Amino acid sequence: MSENIFYSEIETINKLYKTKKISPDEVFNIFSKRIKKHNKVLNAFIDIYEDECSKFSKDLGNLDENDFNILTGITVGLKDLIDFKNKYTTAGSKILKNNLASTNSKITQDFINQKSIILVKTNLVEFAFGTLGINTSTNTCRNPWDIKRVPGGSSSGSAVAVSAGLTTFAIGTDTGGSVRMPASLCGITGFKPTYGMVSRRGVLDLSWTMDHVGPMARSAKDCLDVMSIISGYDSKDKYSINLDNNKFFVDKSFERKKIKIGLPKSYFFDDIDEEIKSSVLDAVKKLSNLGYQVEEIDLPFVEEGRSLNVGVLIPEALTIHKDYLKQYSKYSPTVINRLLGGIGITSEEYLSASKNMSEFNFKMTKKMKNFDAIITPTVPVATPLISDSLSPNTNESNSMGKFTGIFNLTGQPSISLPSGFTDKKMPIGMMLSGKMQEDNKLLNIAIDWQNHTDYHKQIPEGFN
């Protein structure tokens, strides 16, 4: 029964706990053994809290059935941008290697309140500023599907850990696609909620306009269960937004025929890898066969989106890094390259990008009026080799976020779901992006997709 517990869904583990068929201590020990076995190669973690978690999981054995909340005793990995009191938050950098957190982030506190097992801090691209997952300061973590290939970034360790069955779920941050890109490359599910729906208090910023925090897990149902705990207004976070719609539940009244999915006519399917294109267009057919309304959507303005994402993000990142830049030699080459490439940006340029972003979002809102979601590939390019990705200006590095970044600009909810495999047996991801605040509807579409496919259940060779 406990053989595959490391790939089980949250709800399944929760039921096993409640019926005393397995204990949190047993689950912790299974993950602990797997981490020891696999992490030397994968390098998914910056810190592992083994002794504390061992004691904590034993204590959870004393709980009664009714004491088990949905995330009680569930293992979680936090991207190392997220504060956990009295632990280091390094951002994967030499500059912050001694940065001890004095408080918990809001979401860390949510997990503590749930009695989740906060098992690890996950590796990442330095300061979350990169798309491929390369980090020469902490050493790049490796994609479990092919350890010679990149995991995607910047929440690379979070994606690797879930994909390899080293934690049940993890938390990532997403400024231009940093939850969804590694989810796509590592064959897992990654969800970026509506802007402001999950508190960023206690999470290091990269760009205050674009940053989001979101769950990464094997399934959309797991993402929904995590969202049910971490979403909601936080009056202590100046970027938190008091939204009307932040309830998360499996919608029993969900009707496919009432859901309209837009298939963009251009941009998202131009100049992309043929295997990715074919996989996502197959998914479109499957959704249509399941009874969803699929119609073309014309988004002629969307090409400008990636430039605007970068145009707003870079000056904000430079502002955040202005004091650290004095220590420029401590940055890894790809990150200092990105930051220095942005020096000299004028206020007129930043404000023009911000203003164009407003217009872009207005146009997107109008277009979304008649649609519930848009389907696209998550990334345009095949997963590159690590050895081909070390230079700061590779084509893959520059183009990887061209689809995901659009939805950081708009703030719409957006999810990457496994949709197939390449000939080289590397995962392919498709992306569904919904209307603002309709996160629950989007997750229900994703859950329905995964109820009819098994791409998300596939396991990389050697990790069973």
Added chain:
Amino acid sequence: MKNEIELKEIFKNHLNEKEIILEKESFDDAFKTFLRIREIYSSILSEKSNLFEPRQRMFGDQ
């Protein structure tokens, strides 16, 4: 947009102001990124913008 030689001088000056000294390979890589970002802003500034009430994001139907 200014030509590449002028832009290289501008980039060097920005680095000097911040007292940042790069080796040749790092300088060349960073300059490539600088050029790419200059192109991005050049395209953003050339976009025709309508009179528009500035709001960053739309929540709900408009």
